[in-house]
Amino acid sequence: MALEPSLRAPLNICVFCSAAELDAVYTDAARTFARLLGERGHSLVWGGSDSGLMKVVADGVQEAGGRLIGISVEFLKNVARANADEMIVTADLAERKAAMLARSDAIVVMVGGTGTLDEATEILELRKHGMHTKPVVILNTAGFYDGLREQMRRMEAEGFLPVPLDKLVSFADDGTEALELLGA
Numbered sequence: 001m002a003l004e005p006s007l008r009a010p011l012n013i014c015v016f017c018s019a020a021e022l023d024a025v026y027t028d029a030a031r032t033f034a035r036l037l038g039e040r041g042h043s044l045v046w047g048g049s050d051s052g053l054m055k056v057v058a059d060g061v062q063e064a065g066g067r068l069i070g071i072s073v074e075f076l077k078n079v080a081r082a083n084a085d086e087m088i089v090t091a092d093l094a095e096r097k098a099a100m101l102a103r104s105d106a107i108v109v110m111v112g113g114t115g116t117l118d119e120a121t122e123i124l125e126l127r128k129h130g131m132h133t134k135p136v137v138i139l140n141t142a143g144f145y146d147g148l149r150e151q152m153r154r155m156e157a158e159g160f161l162p163v164p165l166d167k168l169v170s171f172a173d174d175g176t177e178a179l180e181l182l183g184a
């Protein structure tokens, strides 16, 4: 049975998402998710930048009262958000992904490009090998990840995955479902 919101422990939720400026179909969904996250007292762990969807999510969490934990990287530190509650600067992308995972209780993958895909696949690969057990949810706004889900189902059906797909990752249609899947 799901716990009442007031009884749920606040989580550090890591969000991977696009650094690009996007259509309202994506920004509206990101704003809604970010607001829920902040209102429920969770903290956002994210790439630290103040651009694109990353900014939309950080703004939404902060405006709703949530904490911001940025994990930037040396070559992008000049575009890091100024008013995050914490900002860590790592030496390179590999160190950054490790720090993001270490600081998080759960991971949500929102719409994004190669940067987001790189982060998502690394986190899933580590989970596959039992290097962590943190839940990973793909927020499939407007069916953006339908193709990826199809590909992963094929990997599972044809024996490419050593663990059942549903033990590796869950897909959510919106922010409410994503938090529900995390019990958050």
Ligand SMILES: C/C(=C\CNc1ncnc2c1ncn2[C@@H]1O[C@H](COP(=O)(O)O)[C@@H](O)[C@H]1O)CO
Residues within 6 Å of the ligand: 015, 016, 017, 018, 019, 020, 046, 047, 048, 049, 051, 054, 076, 079, 111, 112, 113, 114, 115, 116, 117, 119
């Ligand atoms: C505004 C400028 C650069 C900002 N770019 C990024 N800042 C911080 N983190 C980034 C940036 N680009 C990629 N990342 C990380 O990858 C994910 C987004 O990548 P995508 O390819 O846009 O999906 C995101 O989760 C970040 O952690 C100057 O041009």
